[in-house]
Amino acid sequence: RKGNVVITGASSGLGLATAKSLAENGNWNVIMACRDFLKAEKAAKSVALPKESYKIMHLDLASLDSVRQFVDNFRRSGAPLDVLVCNAAVYFPTASEPTYTADGFEMSVGVNHLGHFLLARELLDLMQQSDYPSRRLIIVGSITGNTNTLAGNIPPKANLGDLRGLAGGLNGTSGSPMIDGDKFDGAKAYKDSKVCNMLMMQEFHRRYHEQTGITFASLYPGCIATTGLFREHIALFRALFPPFQKYITKGFVSEEEAGKRLAQVVSDTSLTKSGVYWSWNKNSASFENQLSQEASDAEKARKVWELSAKLVGLQ
Ligand code: NDP
Numbered sequence: 001r002k003g004n005v006v007i008t009g010a011s012s013g014l015g016l017a018t019a020k021s022l023a024e025n026g027n028w029n030v031i032m033a034c035r036d037f038l039k040a041e042k043a044a045k046s047v048a049l050p051k052e053s054y055k056i057m058h059l060d061l062a063s064l065d066s067v068r069q070f071v072d073n074f075r076r077s078g079a080p081l082d083v084l085v086c087n088a089a090v091y092f093p094t095a096s097e098p099t100y101t102a103d104g105f106e107m108s109v110g111v112n113h114l115g116h117f118l119l120a121r122e123l124l125d126l127m128q129q130s131d132y133p134s135r136r137l138i139i140v141g142s143i144t145g146n147t148n149t150l151a152g153n154i155p156p157k158a159n160l161g162d163l164r165g166l167a168g169g170l171n172g173t174s175g176s177p178m179i180d181g182d183k184f185d186g187a188k189a190y191k192d193s194k195v196c197n198m199l200m201m202q203e204f205h206r207r208y209h210e211q212t213g214i215t216f217a218s219l220y221p222g223c224i225a226t227t228g229l230f231r232e233h234i235a236l237f238r239a240l241f242p243p244f245q246k247y248i249t250k251g252f253v254s255e256e257e258a259g260k261r262l263a264q265v266v267s268d269t270s271l272t273k274s275g276v277y278w279s280w281n282k283n284s285a286s287f288e289n290q291l292s293q294e295a296s297d298a299e300k301a302r303k304v305w306e307l308s309a310k311l312v313g314l315q
Pocket of ligand 1 (some may be wrong): 008009010012013014015033034039059061062063086087088140141194221222223224225226228230
């Protein structure tokens with residue numbers, strides 16, 4: 001049978017390109033988990049996804065109720081779940097004030113990390129029940145959370161500190177909206193959320209790989225300088241960033257190429273190793289990359305897992 005893959009944030013950028021790559025390969029039913037149904041439908045049409053290859057389901061990661069509703073709807077559909085791709089993200093590099101999710105969490109960490117954390121935890125048993133030969137949970141990471149790289153060293157750097165802000169609920173009223181308890185910084189909040197994504201992939205691997213056989217993986221698909229992720233940035237940045245990445249850092253990758261990379265992590269039979277953070281070299285060959293010290297700190301991963309579980313109501 002065809003595999004069933006859920007991709008969050010498949011209405012633009014990397015998620016859409018991945019949906020296209022998988023739909024075209026013919027072996028996948030793509031479930032686009034999106035917050036804006038009409039936008040998702042238009043996006044699917046704009047890249048000519050074959051009608052029978054995809055389905056759109058509503059999911060707003062900025063609301064824990066919506067996440068639970070999505071899980072309910074998916075269960076009720078009776079379809080098996082073979083691969084879950086946690087891809088959606090928001091980024092507010094120029095915001096001077098934080099915004100909050102329906103549950104009162106700072107938006108970047110709330111959507112990118114906490115919403116996905118609840119989604120993945122709630123869907124794990126479904127994936128476990130699937131008879132698909134290779135079941136996978138993929139959480140999209142980023143170089144920007146990795147302070148062992150050049151890009152990860154551009155200030156403000158990711159740093160989760162002692163997690164006091166996360167412990168305090170990230171709500172900005174009784175504490176800080178930032179994980180480390182410091183004052184709000186939108187660019188840093190995004191990077192921190194990506195560190196959480198990479199930590200959680202490894203913690204899932206430690207807790208569940210042996211028992212379930214599910215492959216847990218993360219990746220850095222390359223710098224896709226043209227996606228909607230940079231929509232909040234100033235116009236000058238948006239104009240200069242793609243050529244800068246193309247000609248200066250040479251880290252630029254097209255949405256199509258990045259989509260093929262993520263599609264490989266979904267379906268390639270040679271990429272079944274669990275607990276791995278994939279990257280690609282100049283010739284577009286995949287390799288297991290090293291994570292920064294913080295992004296591979298097992299003790300921190302355990303603490304982020306426990307505090308996050310409390311915040312999303314799992315404990
Ligand atoms: P885009 O902004 O193009 O796509 C982000 C997607 O997330 C959109 O579909 C958006 O939906 C969705 N989304 C945002 N908020 C929510 C929400 N509350 N609920 C559900 N969906 C939501 O960005 P990219 O394609 O660039 O980003 C995809 C992933 O790639 C992210 O995890 C990002 O961190 C990662 N990444 C990107 C890099 C880059 O250079 N662009 C580099 C490294 C990693 P909508 O269409 O409705 O806005």
